[in-house]
Amino acid sequence: MDNVDKGILTELINNCRITYQELALNYGISASAIKKRVKKLEGIGIIYQYRVQLSQAMTGSELLFGLLLTDGSQDEEEFVNQLGKHPQIIAAASYTGGHYVLVAEFRNSQELWDVTSFLRSFKCVNTVETHQILSHQGSTMSLSRLHLLVLNSLIENPRKPIASIADQTKLTARRVRRLVKELVEGKAVHFTVLLELGEAESIPFLMRITWDEKVVDHQALITWLNEKFPLSLWETYISVDSPVLICLFTGENLNEVDSISRTTRRYEPVQTVTVIIAKHHNYFPGPRDQIMNSLLKEAGLR
Numbered sequence: 119m120d121n122v123d124k125g126i127l128t129e130l131i132n133n134c135r136i137t138y139q140e141l142a143l144n145y146g147i148s149a150s151a152i153k154k155r156v157k158k159l160e161g162i163g164i165i166y167q168y169r170v171q172l173s174q175a176m177t178g179s180e181l182l183f184g185l186l187l188t189d190g191s192q193d194e195e196e197f198v199n200q201l202g203k204h205p206q207i208i209a210a211a212s213y214t215g216g217h218y219v220l221v222a223e224f225r226n227s228q229e230l231w232d233v234t235s236f237l238r239s240f241k242c243v244n245t246v247e248t249h250q251i252l253s254h255q256g257s258t259m260s261l262s263r264l265h266l267l268v269l270n271s272l273i274e275n276p277r278k279p280i281a282s283i284a285d286q287t288k289l290t291a292r293r294v295r296r297l298v299k300e301l302v303e304g305k306a307v308h309f310t311v312l313l314e315l316g317e318a319e320s321i322p323f324l325m326r327i328t329w330d331e332k333v334v335d336h337q338a339l340i341t342w343l344n345e346k347f348p349l350s351l352w353e354t355y356i357s358v359d360s361p362v363l364i365c366l367f368t369g370e371n372l373n374e375v376d377s378i379s380r381t382t383r384r385y386e387p388v389q390t391v392t393v394i395i396a397k398h399h400n401y402f403p404g405p406r407d408q409i410m411n412s413l414l415k416e417a418g419l420r
Contacts (some may be wrong), residue, residue, distance in 0.1 A: 119164075119318050124349055126155055127164070130311040134168045134276050135302060144261055155332045157222040163317035170269060171308045173256025174223075182222045182230065183355045183364060184237055185247040185326070190216040194398050202402035206233045211399030219324060219353075219394075221246050221290070223404045249357035251365075260307040263417050264289070268297045269410070270419045271308065276309050312401050315352065322396040323375055325382060327363040333387040339363060342385065348400060368369040 122145050127186045129144065131138050138149040138156070145152065157166045174180070188197070194212035201210040202222055206229060210220040220237075230250075237246045261269075271286045272278055280298065283293040301307045304336045317320040329339055336356050343351050343365060355364040369375035375393065383391045 119320070119349075121349060123155060123159065126152065127159065127311070127313060130156075130165070130168075130312070131313075133302060134309045134311045144180055144223045163314050166314040167312045167401070169310050169312055170273050170276045170308065170410075172410050173199055173258070173306050173308055174253060174406070175255040175258045176306050177223075177406050177409050178225050178229075179223045179294065180225070181251050181253045182224055182233060183249045183251045183357070184220040184222065184233075185245050185364075186216075186218040186220070186237060186240075186245075187245045188216040188218060188240075188242045189244060190242075197242075198398055200235075201344050204233060204236050205408070206405060207402055207403035209399065209401050212397045213324065213394035215394060217394045220356070223406065225405065229405075249359055249362060251364075252356040252358055256285070256308060257305040259300075259304040261306070261413065264297055264418045265301060266294070266414055266419060268294060268301065272298075272309075272416050273410075313352075315366075315368050316396060318368065320370055321372065321375055322366065322368050324378060324394050324396070325365045325367060325391075326383065326391045326392040326394075327365065327388055329361055329363070330389060331361045334360070336363060339387065344384070346381065350374070350378060 123144060126141060129141060134362055139151045139154045142149040156165070197218065198210045198212055199259040200220065201207055204222070206222045206224055207220050208223055210218065213217055221294065224233060234248055237248070267287050267289070268283060271283045280291050280295050283298070284294045285291075289297075300310065314408045327339070334342075340354050340356075340363070343354070347367065350367045350369060351365060352368065355420070357363070364401065367375075367378055369378060375395070379391050379393045411420060
């Protein structure tokens with residue numbers, strides 16, 4: 119995977135309805151070359167799934183990051199799926215050393231209590247570390263029945279062409295194009311892609327970083343990481359509770375994993391760096407998916 123592949127994936131995460139032509143303009147190569155790259159990323163399995171979701175602003179959701187340390191007695195895939203049975207957990211993964219990581223959504227203090235209580239209920243779990251994390255809330259908008267009609271068509275394939283949506287909904291292509299534009303630009307609905315970075319013949323790993331807030335703020339630290347590791351750094355989870363940053367990286371081999379962690383540890387504001395390597399993960403439907411389904415049912419579309 120090169121910088122163009124990473125750029126394409128980043129663009130698809132932000133808006134998976136971006137066209138091959140638009141991507142071609144961004145990267146100075148032909149639309150057909152972009153299409154080949156996307157199809158290859160799909161074929162390899164790095165692009166796991168395209169997804170339509172309501173924004174967090176539409177549902178009043180916050181995100182919770184959880185890091186569990188277990189006694190290592192459980193089957194890893196089974197335990198990941200067991201975590202995913204909780205209706206608020208949207209992703210979970212197993213890592214080396216008996217560690218498990220999860221992301222959950224919550225809308226109020228009761229839901230926050232429910233999910234943290236669930237995590238503490240497992241006998242195999244020795245410690246539970248949770249952080250409410252900063253995230254892009256998006257916007258709100260009133261969704262008409264026509265918006266929902268289009269969304270109902272897009273849920274099965276968020277990259278579905280305008281003509282196909284028009285055929286399915288019996289709306290004109292012009293109207294469908296306008297409705298889709300309103301949904302994308304309104305930022306009340308997120309058109310995104312889920313990735314399987316382990317399929318890229320690289321090693322996904324997490325770094326838990328603590329740093330001195332008196333020296334740099336979290337944005338300066340993230341900027342430094344992006345500049346230092348532009349191809350390796352994929353996601354950052356910023357705790358709102360304490361100076362803790364969780365970063366998702368990929369490395370070509372264990373030597374690169376070690377090099378990234380050592381370079382980060384030597385950066386003056388950084389106090390501690392802990393590395394765990396990914397083994398298995400899964401995505402799960404969450405509260406925003408449930409609310410979307412409820413809106414579609416209320417509109418008589420399900």
